Amino acid sequence: DGGITQSPKYLFRKEGQNVTLSCEQNLNHDAMYWYRQDPGQGLRLIYYSQIVNDFQKGDIAEGYSVSREKKESFPLTVTSAQKNPTAFYLCASSAPGQGLRGELFFGEGSRLTVL
Amino acid sequence: EDQVTQSPEALRLQEGESSSLNCSYTVSGLRGLFWYRQDPGKGPEFLFTLYSAGEEKEKERLKATLTKKESFLHITAPKPEDSATYLCAVDFNDYKLSFGAGTTVTVRA
Numbered sequence: 001d002g003g004i005t006q007s008p009k010y011l012f013r014k015e016g017q018n019v020t021l022s023c024e025q026n027l028n029h030d031a032m033y034w035y036r037q038d039p040g041q042g043l044r045l046i047y048y049s050q051i052v053n054d055f056q057k058g059d060i061a062e063g064y065s066v067s068r069e070k071k072e073s074f075p076l077t078v079t080s081a082q083k084n085p086t087a088f089y090l091c092a093s094s095a096p097g098q099g100l101r102g103e104l105f106f107g108e109g110s111r112l113t114v115l
Numbered sequence: 116e117d118q119v120t121q122s123p124e125a126l127r128l129q130e131g132e133s134s135s136l137n138c139s140y141t142v143s144g145l146r147g148l149f150w151y152r153q154d155p156g157k158g159p160e161f162l163f164t165l166y167s168a169g170e171e172k173e174k175e176r177l178k179a180t181l182t183k184k185e186s187f188l189h190i191t192a193p194k195p196e197d198s199a200t201y202l203c204a205v206d207f208n209d210y211k212l213s214f215g216a217g218t219t220v221t222v223r224a
Contacts, residue, residue: 042119042214090158106158
């Protein structure tokens, strides 16, 4: 089945550590995105990538980094510079021509907790 | 600043009790409005896209409508399996979607 796979589902981090969240898709979509979801707030865009080897900052990119070396993969690193990293992280993709304005396909999410 | 507001924050319904969720937005060149369903601990699942005032979309017990300043998601004769958080997202002619905080619907048998 085509879809987006995020791992790990749960992750615990000590303060000062960097962690990397994995996102893999087999939908052959060009565009991929990372969102952060906090209770009582809408999804906020962290980074997005419309093609391989290119990515752009979203609204809350500080303390995060990404790479897009392969079409299928868009990992997110939460660095120690992120002041409040505890959140639910969602990876998404969209079909060609949709860009950020179309139907998004989401993964199951990764919940990061800082101890 | 373009904003998306969803109400109510939470909605508790008895099975079969129809109701509506609201998504209002500031007007700044709407290009599209999207509804998603999100189950606890899962990623959102796409439901509908609406592009122009007067447009309606239906899927099973759900019906989405759009006016110039708001959208409604009507749930007709809900069942417990309709319990979820419903998210509204708007394309404001910008590079990204703006999401509302969602309405959490609980349907009791």
